[in-house]
Amino acid sequence: MLGLGIESTAHTFSCAVLEKTRKTGKILSDVRKIYRPSEGEGIHPREASRHHIEHSSAVLSESLSEAGVTIRDLDIVSYAAGPGLGPCLRVGAVVARAISSYYSIPIYPVNHAIGHIELGKLLTGAQNPLVLLVSGGHTMILAFLNKQWRVFGETLDITLGQLLDQFGRSIGFASPCGKNIEELANTTTNYVTLPYSVKGNDVSFSGLLSATKSIASTNKPDACFSLQETAFAMISEAVERALSFTRKKELMVVGGVAANKRLSQMLQDVCKRHKAKFFIVPLKYAGDCGSQICWTGLLESQTKKSASLEQTFVTQSWRLDSVVIDY
Numbered sequence: 001m002l003g004l005g006i007e008s009t010a011h012t013f014s015c016a017v018l019e020k021t022r023k024t025g026k027i028l029s030d031v032r033k034i035y036r037p038s039e040g041e042g043i044h045p046r047e048a049s050r051h052h053i054e055h056s057s058a059v060l061s062e063s064l065s066e067a068g069v070t071i072r073d074l075d076i077v078s079y080a081a082g083p084g085l086g087p088c089l090r091v092g093a094v095v096a097r098a099i100s101s102y103y104s105i106p107i108y109p110v111n112h113a114i115g116h117i118e119l120g121k122l123l124t125g126a127q128n129p130l131v132l133l134v135s136g137g138h139t140m141i142l143a144f145l146n147k148q149w150r151v152f153g154e155t156l157d158i159t160l161g162q163l164l165d166q167f168g169r170s171i172g173f174a175s176p177c178g179k180n181i182e183e184l185a186n187t188t189t190n191y192v193t194l195p196y197s198v199k200g201n202d203v204s205f206s207g208l209l210s211a212t213k214s215i216a217s218t219n220k221p222d223a224c225f226s227l228q229e230t231a232f233a234m235i236s237e238a239v240e241r242a243l244s245f246t247r248k249k250e251l252m253v254v255g256g257v258a259a260n261k262r263l264s265q266m267l268q269d270v271c272k273r274h275k276a277k278f279f280i281v282p283l284k285y286a287g288d289c290g291s292q293i294c295w296t297g298l299l300e301s302q303t304k305k306s307a308s309l310e311q312t313f314v315t316q317s318w319r320l321d322s323v324v325i326d327y
């Protein structure tokens with residue numbers, strides 16, 4: 001089976017071609033163009049969608065030629081139908097719909113967050129993990145039970161990615177800022193006490209964001225270091241409780257923030273204490289990409305009929321724990 005996957009939920013427009021055999025999947029191409037707002041600014045949905053429209057044709061052509069296939073070779077096309085920014089989501093849906101209707105190729109709308117998890121499982125080999133999904137749009141601790149991913153903890157306000165990006169923008173970085181914050185944090189070990197807020201098994205980051213902004217005027221590196229230490233310790237505590245409760249023997253971390261070495265180090269320590277195996281999505285595939293959408297579409301096509309064109313909707317707030325999975 002050969003699939004094309006289209007990702008356009010937020011800052012990234014990406015097309016990927018994957019081949020699925022009976023046992024596994026192979027990424028033949030994964031081409032991306034990332035919209036970058038000016039320094040100090042967040043994603044402007046209309047401008048991001050304009051960026052995606054401008055690059056969609058070139059990204060699609062490049063992904064097909066890199067994979068060495070033509071559109072007629074494709075068995076299915078899938079696209080990220082949500083959650084995400086409406087104007088951005090619609091670009092991917094339109095491209096997928098056009099390919100599907102012109103070439104009569106079955107089409108599959110895919111949940112973007114499920115895409116992060118499925119691609120993580122393919123690339124790490126994790127079988128039955130507790131999942132930590134940390135990205136621009138999500139901060140969730142999840143375990144799979146009875147055909148659905150169940151939430152064992154999540155953020156009560158902003159996500160970990162938003163915390164890093166909003167703080168980063170306030171000190172002049174351009175979004176996404178996680179990498180810049182990590183680099184600056186690595187230049188010091190001076191911890192300044194910040195609000196630590198774990199409620200039940202959920203976390204809350206908005207108070208931490210305000211407090212970190214207020215100490216940044218004194219010392220930016222210390223603020224970055226202390227922000228990472230506090231936020232990652234909160235997440236690690238919630239993960240540790242969930243590991244202990246679910247007794248899972250695997251932890252898998254996916255989403256853009258998985259690229260952070262300090263977060264990974266803290267979570268590895270948690271896993272050691274619980275004798276759980278630690279899996280982290282490879283850096284190249286941690287952030288949003290067409291492969292996550294393509295692979296999930298290929299998995300769905302095993303048991304699910306393709307969507308009619310009328311069903312090729314987009315849903316800005318489509319929670320992953322509402323998706324029934326039976327492949």
Ligand code: AMP
Nearest residue numbers: 135136161176177178256257260287288
């Ligand atoms: P995604 O939405 O999955 O593409 O993830 C994007 C998020 O990952 C943004 O909030 C980035 O700031 C964050 N991110 C990327 N690299 C790093 C890093 N090295 N450390 C922390 N966060 C990161």
Ligand code: MG
Nearest residue numbers: 135136287288
């Ligand atoms: Mg994402």
